[in-house]
């Protein structure tokens with residue numbers, strides 16, 4: 001029996017010894033840059049002629065790796081391999097499947113800084129952000145392993161005198177796992193291992209900006225003993241390979257995390273029954289956010305400012321949970337704005353590998369241009385009070401940017417920017433603030449900073465967010481403590497890292513026997 005689950009501690013980067021260890025990991029990763037990464041199908045390495053290069057967002061000429069790209073025929077091979085492997089993997093005992101995750105978590109823990117360092121160079125994560133990502137990946141595996149063992153035990157049913165009844169959670173089949181790049185280890189590893197620990201086999205199509213981290217993780221699963229063909233690594237263009245995988249009649253489920261646009265496309269395509277398809281495909285889709293922090297008139301204003309700055313500009317605002325709207329009661333609006341401006345001006349923008357950096361580069365040229373466009377839009381919708389500048393001469397750097405006096409229906413208040421851009425909106429009352437907060441098509445995270453019990457209770461009831469935080473920031477969900485997923489166009493509210501999650505990767509079978 002394993003000890004009760006507890007979260008992996010974060011590294012304290014105030015200690016010089018930890019920074020030295022991180023420097024050593026960065027140096028180690030530095031010796032491995034620029035390597036070639038083949039596809040992995042049924043354990044076989046497949047090198048293709050079409051190669052995509054992964055680069056460092058903070059130093060765009062630095063090559064992280066050269067990754068073979070799949071096409072439709074290799075996607076077919078991966079699905080067929082996963083389907084064949086499913087015939088044996090589905091009979092592997094749940095306890096054994098759980099042990100692969102315990103082993104992988106232990107291996108990852110031993111190489112923690114190395115994996116984090118890969119995220120610093122490939123995803124532009126600062127030390128603390130990368131460390132939290134690795135810790136969450138370990139947490140997902142430790143948590144889902146225990147969850148699999150829990151749900152494979154006899155489940156409570158109403159006993160009948162004349163029958164023996166049993167409920168089994170059995171696997172679904174071949175799953176397509178399509179993660180985003182912004183939690184390139186944690187979310188990718190969580191989605192993949194949740195699927196496999198339930199007895200499914202996986203075709204993993206990693207996000208293009210972070211294909212190398214995904215390759216490192218698949219190798220780690222191999223080292224942990226996960227049999228060939230259980231996880232097949234299939235990088236390739238989302239529009240080409242992704243559509244093929246989603247449409248395939250042998251695909252049983254799609255586990256997607258990413259943008260609203262791609263999530264809806266997958267949902268629509270998966271709904272169309274293909275010739276030879278024997279099931280309704282299941283779609284688990286976690287998508288974007290337009291998350292707000294409300295500040296009440298009696299709030300602790302320092303807490304409010306700290307929470308807003310951390311949630312808006314951590315990882316350059318590239319979190320689905322990021323605070324992109326501060327909705328502030330008019331009585332404290334000017335004071336909160338001044339405190340947030342002051343704290344934002346103290347942030348250091350730069351190379352995420354440096355100890356002193358708070359805000360690194362954004363992920364790539366496409367994101368850089370999109371965020372710049374929103375900054376231009378913002379100039380017509382509010383008052384630019386901080387930031388606004390950008391520089392892509394070395395890497396994709398954008399200053400933390402704040403617009404004040406933005407209307408609730410402005411584009412920068414409604415559309416997900418996914419960058420370090422924050423809109424301040426004035427509310428006439430707490431009720432008005434809540435109404436503004438709910439007035440988007442998303443419903444992922446939100447926070448309220450208030451000392452008013454009635455207002456906090458009102459928010460508990462009426463704030464439409466899958467993850468609502470009271471008197472704290474709206475980022476940083478912990479596995480087990482804050483199962484994660486959103487309402488409305490933020491997705492299917494799957495609650496990753498929670499006790500309901502694995503049921504999405506299984507089907508329940510009842511066996512009733514009379515003697």
Ligand SMILES: NC(=O)c1ccc[n+]([C@@H]2O[C@H](COP(=O)([O-])OP(=O)(O)OC[C@H]3O[C@@H](n4cnc5c(N)ncnc54)[C@H](O)[C@@H]3O)[C@@H](O)[C@H]2O)c1
Nearest residue numbers: 179180181206207238239242243258259262286287288320
């Ligand atoms: N709700 C959550 O839990 C959560 C967590 C992290 C990120 N996100 C969201 O993810 C987005 C950022 O990530 P992104 O830029 O990687 O998103 P994205 O939608 O551009 O890409 C996500 C994944 O989909 C793939 N893809 C693209 N086109 C496809 C297609 N036609 N068929 C199948 N797959 C396809 C991509 O290659 C990638 O692996 C943001 O909107 C963010 O809010 C949500």
Ligand SMILES: N[C@@H](CCC=O)C(=O)O
Nearest residue numbers: 319320321475476477484
């Ligand atoms: N789970 C993360 C967000 C994941 C999306 O980007 C958080 O809670 O901040």
